Amino acid sequence: MAKLPDHLQGSPMGAERISREVLALHQRDAVLERVTEVFAKRGYAGTTVEDLLATGKVGVGNFYELFEGKEDCFLAAFERVVSRAREQISAAAVQGGDWDASAYLALSGALTFILAEPLAARLALIEAQGAGPEAMARHDAMLEESIVRLAEGRRHHPDAQLLPNFEQAAIAGLAFYLQQCLLESRRHTHAELLAETAALVLEPIVGSARLSRLRREHGTG
Amino acid sequence: MSGRRHGLPEGGLTLGHPLAVALMELAREAGYRATSVTEITARAGVGREGFERDFGSREALALAVLEVGGAELRERVGHAFAAGGRWPGSLRAAAWELARWIREHPTAIHFGVLGLLGAEEMVLVRREELLLWFARLVEEGRAVAADPAAVPRAAPLLLVGAIVGLLRGRLGPDLPAAMPGLVPEMMWLAVRPYLGPDAADAELVLPPPEDFARGPGVPAEPRPTPGF
Numbered sequence: 001m002a003k004l005p006d007h008l009q010g011s012p013m014g015a016e017r018i019s020r021e022v023l024a025l026h027q028r029d030a031v032l033e034r035v036t037e038v039f040a041k042r043g044y045a046g047t048t049v050e051d052l053l054a055t056g057k058v059g060v061g062n063f064y065e066l067f068e069g070k071e072d073c074f075l076a077a078f079e080r081v082v083s084r085a086r087e088q089i090s091a092a093a094v095q096g097g098d099w100d101a102s103a104y105l106a107l108s109g110a111l112t113f114i115l116a117e118p119l120a121a122r123l124a125l126i127e128a129q130g131a132g133p134e135a136m137a138r139h140d141a142m143l144e145e146s147i148v149r150l151a152e153g154r155r156h157h158p159d160a161q162l163l164p165n166f167e168q169a170a171i172a173g174l175a176f177y178l179q180q181c182l183l184e185s186r187r188h189t190h191a192e193l194l195a196e197t198a199a200l201v202l203e204p205i206v207g208s209a210r211l212s213r214l215r216r217e218h219g220t221g
Numbered sequence: 222m223s224g225r226r227h228g229l230p231e232g233g234l235t236l237g238h239p240l241a242v243a244l245m246e247l248a249r250e251a252g253y254r255a256t257s258v259t260e261i262t263a264r265a266g267v268g269r270e271g272f273e274r275d276f277g278s279r280e281a282l283a284l285a286v287l288e289v290g291g292a293e294l295r296e297r298v299g300h301a302f303a304a305g306g307r308w309p310g311s312l313r314a315a316a317w318e319l320a321r322w323i324r325e326h327p328t329a330i331h332f333g334v335l336g337l338l339g340a341e342e343m344v345l346v347r348r349e350e351l352l353l354w355f356a357r358l359v360e361e362g363r364a365v366a367a368d369p370a371a372v373p374r375a376a377p378l379l380l381v382g383a384i385v386g387l388l389r390g391r392l393g394p395d396l397p398a399a400m401p402g403l404v405p406e407m408m409w410l411a412v413r414p415y416l417g418p419d420a421a422d423a424e425l426v427l428p429p430p431e432d433f434a435r436g437p438g439v440p441a442e443p444r445p446t447p448g449f
Binding site: 043136165168170172173179 | 378380385389414418
């Protein structure tokens with residue numbers, strides 16, 4: 001039986017030392033996952049470093065090794081949420097055969113994320129707007145990314161009668177609507193949200209007939 | 222606000238009061254959360270003691286500003302809506318009255334759209350109440366829609382958010398001059414879900430009211446802004 005050369009032989013499982021860098025990354029990620037909830041529930045202003053230490057289950061020394069302070073922690077939590085949402089949205093969109101289907105599935109993927117992780121969504125969509133200028137800038141950049149993606153639809157539908165700023169208005173409207181949904185106590189279903197938002201955000205670009213076909217092909221959620 | 226407060230005009234705070242102006246200007250320059258009571262009173266030229274007696278906190282001042290600005294907006298825009306005939310004419314009349322208010326209060330619209338983000342929860346709740354009131358005006362379109370059940374329930378909220386987004390993209394000294402171009406776009410967005418694309422397109426070619434037709438020209442393109 002073939003055998004690995006000596007220099008590639010590792011220690012028995014569990015005995016190999018994990019680098020400090022890997023440990024720190026893992027710990028940072030674990031802390032960010034826990035503090036996302038407190039930022040979302042208490043708001044940025046209402047969250048203290050003590051709250052972060054308690055919720056993050058990390059000592060003060062460790063906290064300041066991982067983050068420069070509350071704002072840095074918030075920004076890191078924000079980036080983590082956006083990165084995970086982006087992954088989910090991209091994974092959904094790539095299954096579309098054309099731009100129309102990709103856009104529809106991307107919207108569906110975004111709504112899936114928001115419904116599955118409402119606190120994370122609240123941090124990114126609501127709390128980031130009140131967490132200082134850097135957080136606001138990153139919130140705006142997140143929406144700008146969606147505006148740019150939506151604007152690609154014009155190349156595929158050059159005959160669509162749209163306002164010059166339609167994508168900016170549509171994404172701003174979508175963000176506001178989703179903020180209201182997150183603030184409401186009423187639970188929304190994926191099907192309901194997808195039907196409502198696709199009609200307002202995608203139909204002006206792809207047309208009602210195409211949107212109906214997309215619903216039939218890819219489901220209503 | 223009931224009764225006369227010391228140092229304030231009869232009837233309470235106005236949007237032109239130095240404290241209101243100071244709060245709105247400082248929030249625009251540095252953001253709401255970074256604006257302190259010390260900076261507000263210094264900018265306004267008002268003594269700290271008087272501020273503490275009349276308001277006591279930045280939040281109380283912000284709420285008072287929202288209350289007086291919101292009340293004026295609702296009265297003027299609501300009156301225009303009521304006198305504007307059948308929807309969308311009523312909404313269009315309301316939109317042009319909003320444009321007049323923006324032309325008169327550019328600092329206040331900046332405060333309402335962007336400046337007070339990061340404010341205390343009650344301040345944001347009051348802001349939201351005003352936005353939801355506008356949404357109700359938009360939703361009146363369902364009564365004249367050919368198929369009311371087909372209009373997404375999300376339409377009024379999404380449209381109000383879209384309109385705030387449009388305004389936010391043009392905040393600055395150019396906004397008043399941009400309103401003649403923005404109002405038709407706001408109407409296009411509002412009318413389309415209720416009355417369809419043809420009715421929406423028709424909004425873009427309607428002439429503005431006379432007081433806007435003779436006003437300054439509209440910039441050809443919005444200034445690029447990071448995000449929006």
